[in-house]
Amino acid sequence: MHEFSITQNLLEIALRHAEKAGAHHITRLNLVVGELSSVIDESVQFYWDIVARDTLAEGSELCFERVPGSLRCLGCSNVFSLNGRDYACPACGENQVVVAGGDEFRLESIEVE
Amino acid sequence: MRVSVLEEVFSANDQLAESNRRRLDEAGVFGVNLMASPGAGKTSLITRTIEPLRGEVRIAAVDGDIATTLDADRIAAFGVPTVQINTGGACHLDAAMLQRALSKLDLNHLALLIVENVGNLVCPAAFKLGMHRSVLIASVPEGDDKPYKYPVMYRGVNALVLNKMDVLAAFDFDVQYFRRGVEALNPGLAFFPMSCKTGEGLDLWLAWRRAERKRGGT
Ligand SMILES: Nc1nc2c(ncn2[C@@H]2O[C@H](COP(=O)(O)OP(=O)(O)O)[C@@H](O)[C@H]2O)c(=O)[nH]1
Ligand SMILES: [Mg+2]
Ligand SMILES: [Zn+2]
Numbered sequence: 001m002h003e004f005s006i007t008q009n010l011l012e013i014a015l016r017h018a019e020k021a022g023a024h025h026i027t028r029l030n031l032v033v034g035e036l037s038s039v040i041d042e043s044v045q046f047y048w049d050i051v052a053r054d055t056l057a058e059g060s061e062l063c064f065e066r067v068p069g070s071l072r073c074l075g076c077s078n079v080f081s082l083n084g085r086d087y088a089c090p091a092c093g094e095n096q097v098v099v100a101g102g103d104e105f106r107l108e109s110i111e112v113e
Numbered sequence: 114m115r116v117s118v119l120e121e122v123f124s125a126n127d128q129l130a131e132s133n134r135r136r137l138d139e140a141g142v143f144g145v146n147l148m149a150s151p152g153a154g155k156t157s158l159i160t161r162t163i164e165p166l167r168g169e170v171r172i173a174a175v176d177g178d179i180a181t182t183l184d185a186d187r188i189a190a191f192g193v194p195t196v197q198i199n200t201g202g203a204c205h206l207d208a209a210m211l212q213r214a215l216s217k218l219d220l221n222h223l224a225l226l227i228v229e230n231v232g233n234l235v236c237p238a239a240f241k242l243g244m245h246r247s248v249l250i251a252s253v254p255e256g257d258d259k260p261y262k263y264p265v266m267y268r269g270v271n272a273l274v275l276n277k278m279d280v281l282a283a284f285d286f287d288v289q290y291f292r293r294g295v296e297a298l299n300p301g302l303a304f305f306p307m308s309c310k311t312g313e314g315l316d317l318w319l320a321w322r323r324a325e326r327k328r329g330g331t
Contacts, residue, residue, distance in 0.1 A: 002203055002204055002205060002207070002236055002240075005207065006123075009122050009125040009126070013118060013120050013122065014118070017116050017118050018116070021114070021116045023114070023116070031122075036235075036264065036265045037239060038205075038235045038236045038238070038239045039122075039239075069264070082261075082264065083261075084258065084262050085258065085261055086294070087261065087294060087297035087298070095293065095296070095297045096300065097264075097297050097298060098268070099264050099265060099268060099298075103239075103265050104121065105121065105122045105123060105239075106119065106120065106121050106122065107118045107120050107122060108117070108118060108119060109115050109117045109118050109119075110115070110116050110118055111114065112114055112115075112116055113114065
């Protein structure tokens, strides 16, 4: 539901970097979307075609790299995936974790000409 | 040609949230963002919090919950200025919505602002509002596995209320298991088992809220 405003933010970031690079046209955006980020890439795609119209980014392609949710054990630094049931580290049994990945929604780079 | 960007798309919202925070700080208002699933007891906790503070503290509420349109009326019935945000079906409040809501309040005459976010455990975690504290309300009927399913929400809050303790006996809710998940992500998190129905546990929550307002910023 909230992808429309996110897509506008995305356009603002992409245009700012394209203009700085003196580009005439943005052909592609490379995005990283975490599984836990609350962003649904299909919805971003849907709004993108509307939002990018009549801008340097018109007709550009969105490429999503999806990152699964993962945790890092604070005991032994082992990185493991969420199972929805417990946070015990499968390597050392420790029960202290941080989210290591999956919460990001980042524009990595744009391709311009 | 490839141009490196490396920007978080949520940063625009984060910046607006910071400007909301500055506005509150300048006016001396302490802001609390309440998040929870629909029906966990956000509105109930707000009315329970407001009740003993009326006359003592100048309070206002911002209500964005879409589940029950009567929430703002329930809060306003306590004589507290309440701004209802029409989210148009959105799944969270964002900093821009809050900015508009702040403009409708006389901040210089307030000490406490309570925001009822939209009932959702995913999206509100991604959209900062600029409040001083974020509080999550879990409730017994939702089940004890939620800290394991919504780590981004549970890791990011400053206090956790476990509401509806009055019905604990009717559910297979293992409080130890629930807390283990919370502690794994957010060690030392202030934890308040409570019943908004019976009032059990409210005194500790009210004391915390009072102490945190004295401490101010994060
Ligand atoms: N048994 C019980 N019911 C509660 C408690 N707190 C709230 N409720 C009920 O749960 C329902 C949803 O509460 P509400 O405050 O509207 O939740 P919100 O959607 O998060 O704002 C209402 O019917 C409340 O009366 C509680 O501590 N115990
Ligand atoms: Mg409500
Ligand atoms: Zn480990």
